[in-house]
Structure formats: structure tokens, C-alpha cells
Amino acid sequence: MCIRYLGLVLLIWCPGELHAQSATQSCSAPTLDGGKFSPKRETYANGVYVTYSCDLGRKPAVEGWWARSTCQNGTWSPQPQCILEEACIPPEIPNAKYTESPTGWYEDGQKIRITCDEAYELKNRDATALCTNGSWSSVPVCERSVDACGEPPQVxxxxxxxxxxxxxxxxxxxxxxxxxxxxxxxxxxxxxxxxxxxxxxxxxxxxxKAPTPSTGPGGSTEGGAGGEHTASAGSGTQPAGGGSSTSSDSNGRDSRPSFTDIFRCGPYPTIANGAVVKAERMYLKYGCADYHTLVGSDTVVCYSDGTWSQLPVCKEESCVLNPARYRDFKLSGFQRLGEREARHIPCIWDHYYSRVQCINGAITHSQWTLRVKCSRGVTAGPTTKTKF
The missing domain is CATH 2.10.70.10 (Complement Module, domain 1)
Incomplete structure (x- = not known):
């Protein structure tokens, strides 16, 4: 009888053991070109990891001079790789995303473009990073957008x-x-x-609180328990035709002007070198003309007192040659200069030119001059510091 029960127990226990063994898979020894790993075995159980380092002139495809890879159900994660020292591993940029390389790393000279997550925007409008000799140059930053909102109000x-x-x-x-x-x-x-x-x-x-209808004769639904008045005509409301009120309503809340439909504020406000690019029921969005930068919020709302919120300003970019401003130059149109970029611009007088450069966001004639002047006899050597 005992032997018969023992056989039944084995039949119950063995299938479970076989299922547990088949649920995970072991890993074969990883293939690593240009490096070495430890410990060395033919197979590795699930969950076991190896550490590896790379030969001279190479580095792991992860941060650090040595790396770890773990066997996860028959696959090594991350896959052990030794890449050239001039290559770059993926950058860590908070609140951003970019196209991932299928190899897990990027070649020297490769450029990536970053997109910020919702509620974040690029700092200084710099959206690219360049892999240069094993590291990333000018990595973009995604900061909180000025138009983003924090935690919603509690009601x-x-x-x-x-x-x-x-x-x-x-x-x-x-x-x-x-x-x-x-x-x-x-x-x-x-x-x-x-x-x-x-x-x-x-x-x-x-x-x-929802009012409770009175059941007595002549009862009124306006009164609460004990005859307390719960609603009065015109309490806490704005007078017709606008006019902001700063008093508090019956609940003690601030009754300053709130957002309302934009048609209540009349014609759209205009800004120099800018225009409305989007109009919704509750707001307007503005954009600037070429070679101008928007300063302030691009979103304008209408208040319940009939006034618009603060308007943005379209400011002309600093390192831009405007034909209307720099009339001594022969310019066929606007010309933008990058930071520290220099050009030789011809003057309106034949055979004369000026060396123009963008320094610290301003057009300069030399490193120490704030403005540009077309000077006769300008050479490639040091120039005068005469202001334009």
C-alpha cells in the first residue's frame, strides 16, 4: 500500500518538476569579438551573469571599462559587444527620445536628433547631438515648457x-x-x-450638495436645513459687458477674471513681425516671421473681463544681417551667421569688403567690437575697432 501511494506522489511531483525546468532556458557561451569574459563555461543557467572587458583600442558597448551580461531565458542581456573607442554608446537624456541604433551604439561622426516628451521643450532650440571621438558633443537638454501645467487644482x-x-x-x-x-x-x-x-x-x-426638495406645503427648494439660503441671484457673477471683480464669492473663492471664449475679447491683437498661427475656442497661438525669435508665451487667452493676456514679442535674431539695417553691405536678402562664423561681405563700394563675425550672439567687426563697419582696405589681419 505504501509503495502504491509513493508511486502516486512521484507521478504528481515529477510533471511539475519537468514543467519548471522547461519554463526557462540556459544560454550557450557568448560570442565576443575583441574581448574576453569570465567565468568561461559551455552553458550558463538562467539568471547567471558573466563579466567582460575589451582589448586595447576597444570598449564595452555600455558605460564603464568592464561590463556585465545576464542570461535571460536563453538570451544574453545586454548582448556583450566590444566597439571601437571612437564610437559612442547611447546618451542618457532625461525627458527625451531619439531613434535608437539597431547595433546598440553609434559610429564616430554620427548625429542624432532629439525630440522632447510632452510638456518639455528644447533648451536654446538645440535638437542634435554629435558623436565625436567616443563622446557626445553639445547634448540637447529638454526643460519644462513655459506653457506646461503642474498638478491640476483640487476640487x-x-x-x-x-x-x-x-x-x-x-x-x-x-x-x-x-x-x-x-x-x-x-x-x-x-x-x-x-x-x-x-x-x-x-x-x-x-x-x-444637491438640494433636497421640501415636502411641506408651500415649501421652497431654495432653502436648506434651518432655512439657510444656498443660492442667491447674481452672487459671485460678473456684470454684463465685462469689468473684473476681485471680491470673493459665497464660497470664499477668489473671483478674479477667468479664461473664456476668445470671441468675447473682440478682434485678435496684432504684434510686430508676428501673426496668429492657430486659433482655438479658448486661446490663440502666435508665430514670428523668419529671422525673428518669439519672446514670452506663444499662447494668448481671453479673460472674462474682456481683456487679452500678455502678448509675446517677436525679436529680431542677433546674428542676422538685415538689408534694411546694414545698408552699406551688398545683401540680396537676410543672411544668418552661426556662432563664431565669419564671412567677407562686399560693401556698396566696388573692391571693398568687410569681415563680419558672430560673437556671443552679436554681429561684430572684431572680437571686441559690438557693431560692423565697412572699412576701406580691410585685410585678413587685425582690423580696426570702429563702430558701425
């Missing part, structure tokens, strides 16, 4: 539907509130949706 007796676990929200993001049972939305046109505009959230709803 009493309400939750946000489909709450996202994130710290920043991109411009134009919409979030919707849901009042708790027994509460209804009031204020802001009973709109339960808030929108991220120009770095701030639009006004959210107010979730108030």
Missing part, C-alpha cells in the same frame, strides 16, 4: 476621471472632474472640464 467632493500619474501636463491637455454622489457641479457654466492654457489651468467646477 472638494470631486475626483478627476482617468487621472494620469504625472507631474507635468502639456498645453491643451484636458482633464474632467466627476462630483461625488449627492453633489452637483456649479459655476464655470457647469463645465466639469479644465484645460491647460499658457501654463495655467482654466477654472474648474464647484461640487455643491
Amino acid at each position: 472638494l467632493h470631486a475626483i478627476i476621471v482617468d487621472q494620469r500619474n504625472q507631474e507635468l501636463f502639456a498645453a491643451d491637455t484636458e482633464l474632467q472632474y466627476e462630483c461625488e454622489d449627492g453633489y452637483t457641479a456649479e459655476g464655470a457654466g457647469n463645465d466639469k472640464t479644465i484645460v491647460c492654457i499658457a501654463g495655467a489651468w482654466t477654472e474648474g467646477p464647484t461640487c455643491s
Whole structure:
């Protein structure tokens, strides 16, 4: 009888053991060109790792002079590789993404273009990184966008539907509130949706206790328990025709002008060297003409008192030769110069020219001059410091 039970136990135990063994796979010894690894075996169990280093003139395709690779169900991760010292491993750029190399590394001289995540923007509009002799030069930075919004405002007796676990929200993001049972939305046109505009959230709803109808004769639905008045005509509202109020409403909230539809503010405001590039119900977006940089927020909103938010400014780029400004040069149109870039520009007088250079974001005649002047007899040697 004992032997019969023992056989039954073995039949139950063995299939489970066989299943556990087949669930994971071991790894063969990795192939490593230009390096050596340890420990050396023919096969490695799942979860076992090897360390490796590379020969002179090569380096691992990960950070550091030595690396580790782990057997994960029959595959080495990351795959052991020894690359040339002049090559680059993938850069770490927070809040950004870029096209990954199929080899896991980048050749010397290869360039990548970076795209920032939502709610982030490129610092100084620099979007590329260059692999130079084993390291990345001028790695872009993704910083918080000026139009991004932080945590949405908390509304009493309400939750946000489909709450996202994130710290920043991109411009134009919409979030919707849901009042708790027994509460209804009031204020802001009973709109339960808030929108991220120009770095701030639009006004959210107010979730108030739903009134209980009176059952007595002549009862009124305006009064609460004990005859307390819960709603009064015109309380906390703006007068018709605009005019901002800075008083507080019955709930003690600040009643300063909130965002409203742009048609309430009349014609779109204009800015020099710029124009409206996008018009939505709640905001305008502006862009600048060529060779101009937008300063300030590109998003303009309309307030409930009929006024526009602060307008951006389109500033002419510093290192740009404008024919209307530099009239002593023979220019067929705008010419942009990169930082420290120098050119020999002909003057309006025949056989004369000037050496123009962009230094620290300004057009200069020499390293120490702030403006350019066309001078007779300019040579490739030192130039005068006469201001333009």
C-alpha cells in the first residue's frame, strides 16, 4: 500500500518538476569579438551573469571599462559587444527620445536628433547631438515648457476621471472632474472640464450638495436645513459687458477674471513681425516671421473681463544681417551667421569688403567690437575697432 501511494506522489511531483525546468532556458557561451569574459563555461543557467572587458583600442558597448551580461531565458542581456573607442554608446537624456541604433551604439561622426516628451521643450532650440571621438558633443537638454501645467487644482467632493500619474501636463491637455454622489457641479457654466492654457489651468467646477426638495406645503427648494439660503441671484457673477471683480464669492473663492471664449475679447491683437498661427475656442497661438525669435508665451487667452493676456514679442535674431539695417553691405536678402562664423561681405563700394563675425550672439567687426563697419582696405589681419 505504501509503495502504491509513493508511486502516486512521484507521478504528481515529477510533471511539475519537468514543467519548471522547461519554463526557462540556459544560454550557450557568448560570442565576443575583441574581448574576453569570465567565468568561461559551455552553458550558463538562467539568471547567471558573466563579466567582460575589451582589448586595447576597444570598449564595452555600455558605460564603464568592464561590463556585465545576464542570461535571460536563453538570451544574453545586454548582448556583450566590444566597439571601437571612437564610437559612442547611447546618451542618457532625461525627458527625451531619439531613434535608437539597431547595433546598440553609434559610429564616430554620427548625429542624432532629439525630440522632447510632452510638456518639455528644447533648451536654446538645440535638437542634435554629435558623436565625436567616443563622446557626445553639445547634448540637447529638454526643460519644462513655459506653457506646461503642474498638478491640476483640487476640487472638494470631486475626483478627476482617468487621472494620469504625472507631474507635468502639456498645453491643451484636458482633464474632467466627476462630483461625488449627492453633489452637483456649479459655476464655470457647469463645465466639469479644465484645460491647460499658457501654463495655467482654466477654472474648474464647484461640487455643491444637491438640494433636497421640501415636502411641506408651500415649501421652497431654495432653502436648506434651518432655512439657510444656498443660492442667491447674481452672487459671485460678473456684470454684463465685462469689468473684473476681485471680491470673493459665497464660497470664499477668489473671483478674479477667468479664461473664456476668445470671441468675447473682440478682434485678435496684432504684434510686430508676428501673426496668429492657430486659433482655438479658448486661446490663440502666435508665430514670428523668419529671422525673428518669439519672446514670452506663444499662447494668448481671453479673460472674462474682456481683456487679452500678455502678448509675446517677436525679436529680431542677433546674428542676422538685415538689408534694411546694414545698408552699406551688398545683401540680396537676410543672411544668418552661426556662432563664431565669419564671412567677407562686399560693401556698396566696388573692391571693398568687410569681415563680419558672430560673437556671443552679436554681429561684430572684431572680437571686441559690438557693431560692423565697412572699412576701406580691410585685410585678413587685425582690423580696426570702429563702430558701425
